[in-house]
Amino acid sequence: MNKIALIIQREYITRVKNKTFLLITLLAPILYGLLIMIPILTAKYSNSKKTVAVVDESGKFKNFNSEDKDLVFYNHNESLPQAEKNFKSDDNDFYVLHIPRDFDIYNPKGIELLSEKNAGVFFKGTIDTILEHQVTAIRMEAMHIPKAKIDSLHTDIDVNVRKFTKNGTEETSSGATTAVAYAGGFLIYMFIFLYGAMVMRGVQEEKQSRVVEIVISSVKPFQLMMGKIIGIAMVGLTQFLIWVVLTFIFTSISGQAIGSHAHQAMPANTGQGQEALHTAMSALGTLNIALIVGMFLFYFMGGYLLYSSLFAAVSSAVDSQTEVSQFMLPISLPIIVSIASISTVIQNPDGPFAFWMSMIPFTSPIVMMARIPFGVAPWQLILSVLVLIGSFILSVWLAGKIYRTGILMYGKKITWKELGKWLFYN
Amino acid sequence: MSDNIIEARNISKSYANKEALKNINLSVPRGSVYGLLGPNGAGKTTFIRILTQIIGPDSGEILLNGKPMQQSDIEHIGYMPEERGLYKKMKVGEQVEYFSRLKGMSKEESYAAIKYWFNVFDIKEWWGKKMEELSKGMQQKVQFIVTVIHKPSLIILDEPFSGFDPLNAELVRDQILKLRDEGATIILSTHRMESVEALCDHISLINNSQKVIEGKVTDIQHQFKENLYEINLGAAPDKIPDLKLWGYQINSTNRQNDGTVTLRFMTEKNSPSNDILQHFMPIGQVYSFKEVLPSINDVFIKLVKGESK
DSSP: OOHHHHHHHHHHHHHHTSHHHHHHHHHHHHHHHHHHHHHHHHHHHSOOOEEEEEEESSOOOOOOOOSSTTEEEEOOOOOHHHHHHHHTTOSSEEEEEEEOTTOBTTBOOOOEEEESSOOOHHHHHHHHHHHHHHHHHHHHHHTTOOHHHHHHHOOOOOOOOEEEETTEEEEOOHHHHHHHHHHHHHHHHHHHHHHHHHHHHHHHHHHHTTOHHHHTTTSOHHHHHHHHHHHHHHHHHHHHHHHHHHHHHHHHHHHHHHHHHHHHHOGGGHHHHHHHHHHHHHHHHTSOHHHHHHHHHHHHHHHHHHHHHHHHHHHHHSSSHHHHHHHHHHHHHHHHHHHHTHHHHHHSTTSHHHHHHTTSTTTHHHHHHHHGGGOOOHHHHHHHHHHHHHHHHHHHHHHHHHHHHHTTOOSOOOOHHHHHHHTTOO | OOSEEEEEEEEEEEETTEEEEEEEEEEEETTOEEEEEOOTTSSHHHHHHHHTTSSOOSEEEEEETTEEOOGGGGGGEEEEOSSOOOOTTSBHHHHHHHHHHHTTOOHHHHHHHHHHHHHHTTOGGGTTSBGGGSOHHHHHHHHHHHHHTTOOSEEEEESTTTTOOHHHHHHHHHHHHHHHHTTOEEEEEESOTHHHHHHOSEEEEEETTEEEEEEEHHHHHHHTOOOEEEEEEESOOSSOOOGGGGTEEEEEEEEOTTSOEEEEEEESSOOOHHHHHHHHTTTSEEEEEEEEOOOHHHHHHHHHHHHHO
């Protein structure tokens, strides 16, 4: 068997057979499923009913109502101490909304929300909105504008987004596109860091255990480095594939479980749930999934090869994991910049910022993945792919030069200048 | 085929600010145990790394069996570096198989060889154990097996006895000689002289990146001999006559309880042994007489000190 294939096999098998790998691979989708399920289930079954006693000393407000069944208003107009006394023994979260006597609807200040614990920012927002609606209604009444008239002016518009294709136009979903853009960029970010770090640790282990000199007396250092990088890439792809399958299975099961619970609890809502699921699926169907998956695999491999070869080079040059950090930051900075800029890119996926970020090889794997769901001109995609291919070939070549010197270097404080010199050694 | 398995011609190698090897020429005779000696930092490891093709020389070439060395020749070399270790999490059997296959053995050849060596060292039960579960001594045995598993014709051992406990050192020493008898050539790099005379047929001394001396161990000892002799006399008189009369200088006199006297003395010139003996025969009964050759350690110190002056 080819020597590099032997190294790939060893790197792959030792990692895949490792108990931690199996545990993480199996637990991640379960955790992911739980992450989805827990908020849904807790929201559904937890006792999160909030009661608000309204103490309107100004007498300007009408009865408060809420469409949310978990938010109940008591409009008994008791005095403040009375309200407090009446609700203190209640099991639910209770609040007192105090509107002072001198409340002015044109200068709406002084309203207080009192409770035993801190009101969450979202709950405060809900109360603010309800109050705003109430104050607006009072002002309209003062101006003698009938509410029905205002209501008739209110309208909801949901623009149907379509894009031009060869066969005319087809429907797209901005929500699904944005979600896929985020997910694609984030997954690439995660994979580069996760498996890049694995390469780094692998190189350090070989250096620290001093096995490396024995290995490179049988194979060229470059073969060892590439064997390790490719072996770990295959571990990554295996893990990714298992995650995709398991996540699919788990979310389907949990989706069914939630559906059946919903069916028992709220028969009327089942139809809505199925409809939402159908909408989500058809929204995804509007995207070019084959292109997205294909480019995801390319940018994962390209970005991973680019970064992991640099991680390997840096790791080979130092004696301990702790020393790696001084070289790690400058190398990983572009990855962090990419992930931080993803929301800017999604807001304007065809702007000059997004364009250049998706051409620069250090940022293109993440940024281009965020652009692809929105549609990218073929020439841009091809250019970005070619630049990335050229860059990872160059980085692997440079890293190989640093690696073969660094891997045998012990007890020396390495600087960037030193690393530069190693590029020119025989 | 050339008598020398390795011929190094004009090998030079420099690192950033240091010349590690200056124009080194060496010949390693086939079937010998060849000692590559020198103080720490002399350039031995650099030379070995060039031999094992881990690094390339700046200039010069290495001939293996009379032909310039190729990348594929690495399969005929077994190398045990000075700083050594194995994969800690890997099982012993898998580990030895991995390294043997990197050296070009097929799965079947590898399996048979592992079986043979595990029998030799009586370690069959370690097959499924992880390296980190083994004691240091046990790991050293595995290390040696990894070096020789693929039946290399050239075995390079860099400081082979450092870190080995005495039992394992003895075991390795025996195996080195056995492998030599079976036709392998062994290059042994060390700065520990005690192991050199016991094992090496040939040596070369590298100091300050240059070769200082090379040749057969006995030839070098003769080259550096100081006409030092040792004689053991029985029934000797209480007072030994003044040896200066014959141009000899006494180094030590040692009188034993059994009445014998051992004298160490130097002659001014390289006189025939029989002439020397004739001077002592009238003094007492000659029980033993020999020329004392310098140890390799003495030669080493003399040369290294001479160089540094």
